[in-house]
Amino acid sequence: MTLTTKAETLRPVPYVLRDKWQETADTWSMALEPAEAWLQADRGEPGQFNMLWAFGVGESAISISGPTHGTGPLVHTIRACGNVTRKLCAMKAGEVVGLRGPYGKPWPIESLKGRDLIIMAGGIGLAPLRPVVYHILANREDFGRVSLLYGARRPEDILFANELSGWRGRMELDVLITVDAADSSWFGNVGTVTRLVRRNPFEVDGAAALVCGPEIMMQYSAQTLLDAGMNQDSIWVSMERNMKCGVGLCGHCQVGPEFVCKTGPVYPLERIANLLATREM
Amino acid sequence: MSHDVFKADSKLPDRLLVALREQGYTTIGPTARDGAIVLDEIHASADLPVGLREDQEAGHYRLQARRDEAVFGHTVGPQSWKRYLFPPNHRLWAAKRSGGSFEIKPQHEADHRLAFIGVRPCELAALEIQDRVFFGEEHVDPHYAALRTRAFIVTVNCAEAAPTCFCGSMGTGPRAEDGYDLALTEILGRGRHEFLVEVGSERGATLLEALELKPAGKDALEAARKKAAELAGSMTRRVETDGLAEALMANLEHPHWAKTAERCLACANCTMVCPTCFCSTVEDVADLSGDHDERWRRWDSCFNSQHSYVHGGNMRPTIRSRYRQWLTHKFAGWIDQFGTSGCVGCGRCITWCPAAIDLTEELAALRGAVTT
Numbered sequence: 001m002t003l004t005t006k007a008e009t010l011r012p013v014p015y016v017l018r019d020k021w022q023e024t025a026d027t028w029s030m031a032l033e034p035a036e037a038w039l040q041a042d043r044g045e046p047g048q049f050n051m052l053w054a055f056g057v058g059e060s061a062i063s064i065s066g067p068t069h070g071t072g073p074l075v076h077t078i079r080a081c082g083n084v085t086r087k088l089c090a091m092k093a094g095e096v097v098g099l100r101g102p103y104g105k106p107w108p109i110e111s112l113k114g115r116d117l118i119i120m121a122g123g124i125g126l127a128p129l130r131p132v133v134y135h136i137l138a139n140r141e142d143f144g145r146v147s148l149l150y151g152a153r154r155p156e157d158i159l160f161a162n163e164l165s166g167w168r169g170r171m172e173l174d175v176l177i178t179v180d181a182a183d184s185s186w187f188g189n190v191g192t193v194t195r196l197v198r199r200n201p202f203e204v205d206g207a208a209a210l211v212c213g214p215e216i217m218m219q220y221s222a223q224t225l226l227d228a229g230m231n232q233d234s235i236w237v238s239m240e241r242n243m244k245c246g247v248g249l250c251g252h253c254q255v256g257p258e259f260v261c262k263t264g265p266v267y268p269l270e271r272i273a274n275l276l277a278t279r280e281m
Numbered sequence: 282m283s284h285d286v287f288k289a290d291s292k293l294p295d296r297l298l299v300a301l302r303e304q305g306y307t308t309i310g311p312t313a314r315d316g317a318i319v320l321d322e323i324h325a326s327a328d329l330p331v332g333l334r335e336d337q338e339a340g341h342y343r344l345q346a347r348r349d350e351a352v353f354g355h356t357v358g359p360q361s362w363k364r365y366l367f368p369p370n371h372r373l374w375a376a377k378r379s380g381g382s383f384e385i386k387p388q389h390e391a392d393h394r395l396a397f398i399g400v401r402p403c404e405l406a407a408l409e410i411q412d413r414v415f416f417g418e419e420h421v422d423p424h425y426a427a428l429r430t431r432a433f434i435v436t437v438n439c440a441e442a443a444p445t446c447f448c449g450s451m452g453t454g455p456r457a458e459d460g461y462d463l464a465l466t467e468i469l470g471r472g473r474h475e476f477l478v479e480v481g482s483e484r485g486a487t488l489l490e491a492l493e494l495k496p497a498g499k500d501a502l503e504a505a506r507k508k509a510a511e512l513a514g515s516m517t518r519r520v521e522t523d524g525l526a527e528a529l530m531a532n533l534e535h536p537h538w539a540k541t542a543e544r545c546l547a548c549a550n551c552t553m554v555c556p557t558c559f560c561s562t563v564e565d566v567a568d569l570s571g572d573h574d575e576r577w578r579r580w581d582s583c584f585n586s587q588h589s590y591v592h593g594g595n596m597r598p599t600i601r602s603r604y605r606q607w608l609t610h611k612f613a614g615w616i617d618q619f620g621t622s623g624c625v626g627c628g629r630c631i632t633w634c635p636a637a638i639d640l641t642e643e644l645a646a647l648r649g650a651v652t653t
Contacts, residue, residue, distance in 0.1 A: 009387070010373065055383055056565060056574045057567075058563075059563070096382045098376075098383065241589070242588070244561070248417060248618075249414070249417065250562065251560035280596065281606075
């Protein structure tokens with residue numbers, strides 16, 4: 001029997017919280033496994049999200065942040081900032097959460113084979129991009145040069161810090177990190193993530209960029225990439241909106257004609273550029 | 282299916298109600314209550330708004346006595362049929378904790394049959410628009426689907442238009458040519474009180490058989506069509522739909538949005554009375570034991586500040602952006618999403634706006650020369 005957590009029912013199914021670990025002061029990662037053996041999870045694809053449910057509190061749309069290949073638990077990274085996410089982050093190993101999904105359009109990884117990739121992330125926006133990195137590392141020969149440009153607010157807000165160092169150490173991808181505000185412990189870059197584009201000269205021809213972060217960060221990142229000579233059709237962004245249903249029914253996630261939960265969250269820049277550039281859409 | 286047309290006397294509404302109830306339908310129709318024409322279960326023609334009309338203008342609604350005994354002498358009140366197929370509050374499921382995990386019991390889907398009596402052509406168009414939303418490619422709303430496929434639709438063509446009506450320019454009225462089981466046209470004057478009955482489905486034909494009505498002459502249908510065309514042409518409010526979607530999306534920074542925002546209270550009335558608006562939110566309702574949780578779906582509105590809330594703030598913090606979202610969705614986004622405008626020209630949003638904002642005026646102003 002296949003798990004039917006998708007559009008047909010809108011009813012969550014039980015997943016056991018196998019493990020949970022703190023990433024930063026307000027962010028945790030959770031490893032989830034189906035509570036019952038017959039539930040064969042759809043692991044989703046990089047860029048997709050699940051609706052996670054805390055019993056009695058509510059649901060929140062959370063991107064898959066772990067590997068989508070293989071057989072390990074499903075990993076989600078959650079910032080505790082609302083009722084649902086605070087409750088989810090406070091849960092203990094062994095407790096059960098509800099899950100339905102995966103929803104949304106993934107990053108177009110398969111179509112990017114053979115190309116150089118620029119992965120730009122801001123803050124928690126690194127979480128929906130991490131499955132892309134896992135996919136690349138598992139299929140390294142499929143891709144050209146890969147650069148990960150990451151911006152966080154402060155050094156202590158850097159997500160997956162150990163993993164980032166590990167990736168840098170493996171020399172399989174360029175990892176550049178910057179922070180908006182540094183303290184005396186920080187010896188790295190200071191400033192916006194767009195500056196890293198200039199610090200990391202790349203061959204424009206054939207390159208593709210995947211961008212995820214706050215909307216203003218995505219807007220300026222896209223502009224920087226365009227200024228560097230990239231075309232709109234080589235840039236993808238992942239939008240964030242309020243989501244209640246995940247299937248384009250409740251209306252909350254709309255941006256112009258788009259239901260971000262259904263036609264996004266990942267969009268080719270050319271499709272969303274005008275909406276992204278209009279304030280308060 | 283042949284377009285059979287019959288003639289009936291003023292007893293038709295009662296006879297229809299009896300026949301539908303005998304077939305097990307719950308009959309829903311317009312009725313006067315609290316100074317407005319609302320929708321509720323009706324049992325007999327006496328429950329209909331006999332001899333009443335509505336006085337409607339922007340921000341204004343009053344019931345008035347008619348000089349005749351028309352039972353469908355009104356147009357549209359504040360409620361629309363969506364409240365039956367897409368209820369304002371609807372439980373989606375109930376869950377209980379069980380052995381460290383949880384069990385979810387799906388909502389028992391409605392198995393009753395509704396008959397909608399007095400669906401105006403614009404409202405019929407609204408039902409067809411909501412069909413496109415709730416019978417989605419990825420998700421079919423089970424409650425909507427269960428009730429909608431079984432619903433018996435008695436359309437009533439309009440003989441009069443309210444000043445707020447603009448179905449003529451939206452192409453949704455004042456006469457329906459299909460999409461119903463039965464369509465009535467009420468004819469009054471010189472002591473006559475009759476109905477023209479048109480058959481739109483097998484279901485409709487079967488129901489009519491028992492009533493043994495006399496066929497109407499071909500000229501009766503022609504006369505009804507002619508009157509409807511005249512009525513459509515007489516509507517003073519209108520929306521120029523040609524190129525409207527493109528014009529709106531090209532004018533997202535038009536200064537007129539800010540002017541409208543000065544008047545708009547973001548009260549959400551327009552979205553509540555709109556027969557096509559479909560936004561909803563969900564709420565988990567837990568009991569004190571913490572062992573039971575119910576998921577309730579409730580109507581929501583893009584005018585509510587929480588509608589676009591993500592961590593850190595609201596994507597549309599200003600009324601300007603919320604009004605723009607509503608109007609551009611209705612007349613532009615809807616077409617991309619569902620292949621149809623989201624507006625049927627019923628005029629409810631004009632009547633029930635406490636600030637008397639008239640979207641036909643807004644749309645005309647937004648197509649104005651100023652483009653920034």
